[in-house]
Amino acid sequence: MKLTGKKALITGGNSGIGFATARLFIQEGAEVAITGRDQTTLDAAVEELGANAVAYRADVTDSTTRTDLFDKLGHQFGELDIVFANAGISARTPVGSTDEAIFENIIRVNLTGAFLTVQAALPLLKDGSSIILNGSIIASQGRIGSQGRGGHAAYAASKAGIVGMARSLASDLAPRRIRVNVVAPGATKTPIWSRNPLPPEQADEMAKRLAATIPLGRWGEADEIAKAVLFLASDDASYVNSVELFVDGGVVGSPYGGAVFQSA
Numbered sequence: 001m002k003l004t005g006k007k008a009l010i011t012g013g014n015s016g017i018g019f020a021t022a023r024l025f026i027q028e029g030a031e032v033a034i035t036g037r038d039q040t041t042l043d044a045a046v047e048e049l050g051a052n053a054v055a056y057r058a059d060v061t062d063s064t065t066r067t068d069l070f071d072k073l074g075h076q077f078g079e080l081d082i083v084f085a086n087a088g089i090s091a092r093t094p095v096g097s098t099d100e101a102i103f104e105n106i107i108r109v110n111l112t113g114a115f116l117t118v119q120a121a122l123p124l125l126k127d128g129s130s131i132i133l134n135g136s137i138i139a140s141q142g143r144i145g146s147q148g149r150g151g152h153a154a155y156a157a158s159k160a161g162i163v164g165m166a167r168s169l170a171s172d173l174a175p176r177r178i179r180v181n182v183v184a185p186g187a188t189k190t191p192i193w194s195r196n197p198l199p200p201e202q203a204d205e206m207a208k209r210l211a212a213t214i215p216l217g218r219w220g221e222a223d224e225i226a227k228a229v230l231f232l233a234s235d236d237a238s239y240v241n242s243v244e245l246f247v248d249g250g251v252v253g254s255p256y257g258g259a260v261f262q263s264a
């Protein structure tokens with residue numbers, strides 16, 4: 001057991017990567033507080049996760065619910081050893097036809113929301129604790145899965161911002177020996193891909209095209225990202241600080257390993 005006696009906060013813990021991470025953390029001995037906006041999936045997640053999970057409805061962009069969340073965490077849950085700032089959204093922001101409000105909302109949820117979560121958590125975080133921010137390979141790679149669709153400039157900017165922000169936070173929090181790292185997933189099978197759905201045949205085509213760009217030839221599973229987050233959260237990573245850990249089947253490191261290039 002790698003997290004015995006540890007307490008973790010996971011934003012966006014009611015779905016996808018956040019939920020898989022909550023499940024793994026609990027298997028490894030942690031108590032986990034999850035957040036999200038959707039009460040139905042929060043309730044279902046806690047039911048599945050069991051007695052060592054607690055859920056709080058909180059929007060990372062809403063200062064009132066954030067204040068309420070951290071008040072409740074302080075009084076009901078206790079001090080934190082781990083914060084996984086994971087909550088995020090994606091949407092098309094094609095250059096030339098994107099509304100300011102759509103662009104800004106993505107930055108607000110993915111980047112500002114992560115910063116304000118970490119800031120609000122500081123009084124509860126123990127010295128020597130671990131913060132993990134959820135980035136994305138899109139920060140290093142550009143367009144992802146967007147062939148035939150508009151681009152994702154706001155999402156890419158938000159995730160590039162996560163990397164710069166993590167480095168700055170790691171410096172700021174060094175006096176408290178708090179480690180700050182980024183997990184950067186590649187294409188991972190989660191509900192995020194169906195929140196703005198393509199027609200089914202286009203979705204299948206896009207999924208295949210993306211897989212062909214991945215050296216390991218397939219999409220990742222949420223559990224595979226969770227294992228990397230567990231590593232960063234645990235004492236196994238006690239000397240790992242201010243890194244961006246790609247969990248992407250080799251896309252960023254070996255872009256020409258994908259089948260699409262092998263057969264060319």
Ligand SMILES: NC(=O)c1ccc[n+]([C@@H]2O[C@H](COP(=O)([O-])OP(=O)(O)OC[C@H]3O[C@@H](n4cnc5c(N)ncnc54)[C@H](OP(=O)(O)O)[C@@H]3O)[C@@H](O)[C@H]2O)c1
Nearest residue numbers: 012015016017036037038059060087088136187188190192
């Ligand atoms: N799946 C991939 O291929 C992939 C690749 C790279 C990076 N990522 C990153 O991984 C993270 C998790 O995404 P996922 O793939 O697991 O997708 P997901 O299943 O859609 O999960 C997103 C989570 O974020 C929460 N969330 C969204 N907006 C929120 C807000 N304003 N306040 C609080 N919670 C909010 C959602 O809960 P509610 O809906 O209840 O609010 C949900 O729990 C994101 O940061 C995403 O950018 C995913």
